[in-house]
Amino acid sequence: MSTPPDPETASGGAAARLKAAAHAAIERRAAEIAALSDELMHLPEPGYAETATAARFSAWLRELGLPQRTGLAHTGVKAVLQGRGDGPRIALVGELDGLVLPEHPLADAATGAAHACGHHAQLAAVAGAAVGLREAMSELDGSVALIAAPAEELGDVDPHLDAGSPKGPPRTGDGSEGSEAVEFPVGKAELLRIGAFDDVHMALLAHTGRGGGPRFSVADTLNGSLVLRARFTGRSAHAGSSPWLGVNALKAATTAAHALDAQRDALPESDGVRINYLLSGDEGGLGSVPSAAVLRTMVRANSVEALQRARDVATRSARAGALAFGARVQTDTLLAYLPLSSAPALDDVVARNARAVVGDAGAARGRHLGACSDMGDLGHVMPVSHPYTGGADGDHHSPDYRVRDHRAAAVEPALYLAGAVVDLLADGAAGARRVLAQSPPRLSVPQYLALRRGMNRREIWEEQ
Structure with missing residues (x-):
């Protein structure tokens, strides 16, 4: 220079x-x-x-x-x-x-x-x-x-x-x-x-x-970042006598997190992607199938285009978790930093x-x-x-x-x-x-x- x-x-x-x-x-x-x-x-x-x-x-x-x-x-x-x-x-x-x-x-x-x-x-x-x-x-x-x-x-x-x-x-x-x-x-x-x-x-x-x-x-x-919050909604049921009648939202969220982890090596190194997440479950009783869970993910990348690519991966992962268990998922995306x-x-x-x-x-x-x-x-x-x-x-x-x-x-x-x-x-x-x-x-x-x-x-x- x-x-x-x-x-x-x-x-x-x-x-x-x-x-x-x-x-x-x-x-x-x-x-x-x-x-x-x-x-x-x-x-x-x-x-x-x-x-x-x-x-x-x-x-x-x-x-x-x-x-x-x-x-x-x-x-x-x-x-x-x-x-x-x-x-x-x-x-x-x-x-x-x-x-x-x-x-x-x-x-x-x-x-x-x-x-x-x-x-x-x-x-x-x-x-x-x-x-x-x-x-x-x-x-x-x-x-x-x-x-x-x-x-x-x-x-x-x-x-x-x-x-x-x-x-x-x-x-x-x-x-x-x-x-x-x-x-x-x-x-x-x-x-x-x-x-x-x-x-x-x-x-x-x-x-x-x-x-x-x-x-x-x-x-x-420096990287930019966005936050993607995935709210999973399932159905409660007795966790001991009839768990098959429920839809386990926490397991759907956990599956989404595993799907996200499994795709990290598919994100180009040139995008500088960093991903971290927090997982929380329903506050209901331990004896019930969790009917709600939240997966909060922060995605960092070095360009707007890279952020969009990584956001799409996180969104697909959330949907995959919901699909696997028949749950519903609402994803909210918020730009944090450019x-x-x-x-x-x-x-x-x-x-x-x-x-x-x-x-x-x-x-x-x-x-x-x-x-x-x-x-x-x-x-x-x-x-x-x-x-x-x-x-x-x-x-x-x-x-x-x-x-x-x-x-x-x-x-x-x-x-x-x-x-x-x-x-x-x-x-x-x-x-x-x-x-x-x-x-x-x-x-x-x-x-x-x-x-x-x-x-x-x-x-x-x-x-x-």
Whole structure:
């Protein structure tokens, strides 16, 4: 990948001077930025309910004197640092939520939420970058949106599955407190729906990596995913004296799970498919044939087309289980995340600034990860970069995951995010305009919403 011309050279050293001022301001408050990351780590909240986390981030912005919008998709926060002209707007994004992991040592006793994915450090990095960019905005041609997004982790999807595939007109509520319930299970999709990104041209988010990973990596690709819930309905009967009069829904679901497992080697390796499922049975008495069971499956893949192929396999498997026992099955499919591919031209700018902070030895580039992020949704409508930072121990989404080095996880990304913004918006925003020219959007927001809604469906099957 070729490296674009350095904006520092084009602007006669103005970018270097502005970055030095921004970095100095961040370093002066480095201890506070690290402390904010640690404070939020001990304040985990589940998606769309991150009220205390949002309030803390909002208070930081208020201390910087920034007007803001709050309550976006219930808890989202947005503020704008305005430059001297009408150039492009760059979003620096952090995520508010923890994930439900009750066995984590720092889990909230009431909700089970824990920061086992490092979102708290993202918010601190955005807060720190804001401190630095205040020193540079008066000479930059454009603006910066500081966005705290809710619900990146996939929480309880049943309410969204119960809604079925939308048949009527799109929802019109803005997702704020007191308005209509959110439509989508992940926050950036919802923020796109309500227009919170309508004035944004590109977006950056620095995510903590897994323990033992590089100090910095960029251009990693991520899978997309969907959830398929299969509800099997059979018929109760006495399990001892007359089980043949029943239709065992739990065995139908178990057969469907076996059918799904049996087909994994038929899914192309190039699709990057990952499948995991949970099986639950009827809550009735042990002496009765189970009349209801549910098989919940998450399907991950590296493209929309691959997701559709794997979804069809899961749907056929559910029907096979129902057919084998004469049960009825209702399948509800919900798109969770779209696959993530970042914009190479934007990655170049971020990588150059990160190497100046962490050094070449600590940087890596270009892996495919089986995980998902709703930055993939954002990346379908604008250029995005989703670098990974260091500073954590353990594996994501596990009880041993914890940020230990808040400088690596929050202060360092604040430095290189601020530096990247300076490079993009200096010299008439030449860098940002170059990124936009080289990274045309894949979809308009209406096209994106149509794709997302079109992936959701409800189907009922039973033998005639």
